[in-house]
Amino acid sequence: MNLILTVLQIVAPVGILAGVGFAWVKAGFEYRMEFVTRLAMTLATPCLIFTALMKTEIDRAALADLLFAAIAAYGLLTLVFWGLTLVLKLERRTYLSPLIFGNTGNLGLPLALFAFGQVGLGYAVVVFAVAGVWGFTFGVWLVSQGGSPLRVLKEPLVAGTLLGALFLWQGWHTPLWLTNSLDLIGQMAIPLMLITLGVAVARLSPGRLGQAVWLSALRVVLCLAIGAGVGHLFALEPVAAAVLILQVSTPVAVTTYMLAAKYGADSEAVAGMVIVSTLLSIVTLPLTLAFLI
Numbered sequence: 025m026n027l028i029l030t031v032l033q034i035v036a037p038v039g040i041l042a043g044v045g046f047a048w049v050k051a052g053f054e055y056r057m058e059f060v061t062r063l064a065m066t067l068a069t070p071c072l073i074f075t076a077l078m079k080t081e082i083d084r085a086a087l088a089d090l091l092f093a094a095i096a097a098y099g100l101l102t103l104v105f106w107g108l109t110l111v112l113k114l115e116r117r118t119y120l121s122p123l124i125f126g127n128t129g130n131l132g133l134p135l136a137l138f139a140f141g142q143v144g145l146g147y148a149v150v151v152f153a154v155a156g157v158w159g160f161t162f163g164v165w166l167v168s169q170g171g172s173p174l175r176v177l178k179e180p181l182v183a184g185t186l187l188g189a190l191f192l193w194q195g196w197h198t199p200l201w202l203t204n205s206l207d208l209i210g211q212m213a214i215p216l217m218l219i220t221l222g223v224a225v226a227r228l229s230p231g232r233l234g235q236a237v238w239l240s241a242l243r244v245v246l247c248l249a250i251g252a253g254v255g256h257l258f259a260l261e262p263v264a265a266a267v268l269i270l271q272v273s274t275p276v277a278v279t280t281y282m283l284a285a286k287y288g289a290d291s292e293a294v295a296g297m298v299i300v301s302t303l304l305s306i307v308t309l310p311l312t313l314a315f316l317i
């Protein structure tokens with residue numbers, strides 16, 4: 025019973041805030057997705073990442089171990105799912121990105137925070153940063169079938185991550201008045217991301233649900249296996265391993281749908297995977313958390 029209550033306390037805030045966004049759209053109220061997403065990803069989330077890294081009390085060696093483990097995990101995910109699309113004869117530019125990239129920001133960060141506190145958030149930021157850099161380089165290149173991977177250097181998320189890592193490495197801290205200001209801005213990120221997730225799901229039109237169901241289920245199994253295997257291989261400490269497993273197994277990222285729509289891939293098929301994997305996560309994420317806690 026205590027385990028059920030603990031998992032409920034972690035998952036409930038995520039579900040409620042995403043539900044607020046879903047209900048907001050269904051009630052017919054205006055929600056300017058482009059503005060809110062830009063606010064969250066350009067200002068709030070970089071501040072959250074920077075302050076989380078700057079203030080973390082996690083041993084730097086442990087963070088470095090997780091960094092290399094996350095790189096290995098996403099490299100392995102890419103190879104496995106590349107092979108899967110080849111075997112199943114799926115269009116790679118449509119299906120590979122949603123198979124690889126989960127909602128490490130919208131869901132992963134708040135879940136890690138609620139489950140493991142500030143230590144969990146510090147670890148989750150590292151995995152989120154790896155996924156973000158890989159997504160903004162390889163992911164965009166894959167869907168757009170070209171373009172310079174150096175565009176990632178223009179992303180505020182990357183700047184916040186690199187600056188936070190520098191401050192962590194050097195043991196620097198911003199003045200208290202500035203830290204408090206950045207903290208306040210960063211606190212917007214998680215509520216905005218969760219509400220926006222609900223809005224995005226409410227606006228999606230699912231396509232090919234039958235295929236999306238078995239692909240999403242297979243994706244969860246492979247992601248959990250790879251996350252657990254890499255965590256064991258790198259001998260990560262328990263919370264770091266749990267965060268890695270949680271992050272790589274989050275449902276398909278909404279951004280993969282946006283990229284598919286922008287660059288002319290099969291966005292309806294991706295929308296189906298986003299919706300099905302998000303609904304599936306209502307069951308899989310609590311079970312995963314119950315195992316990890």
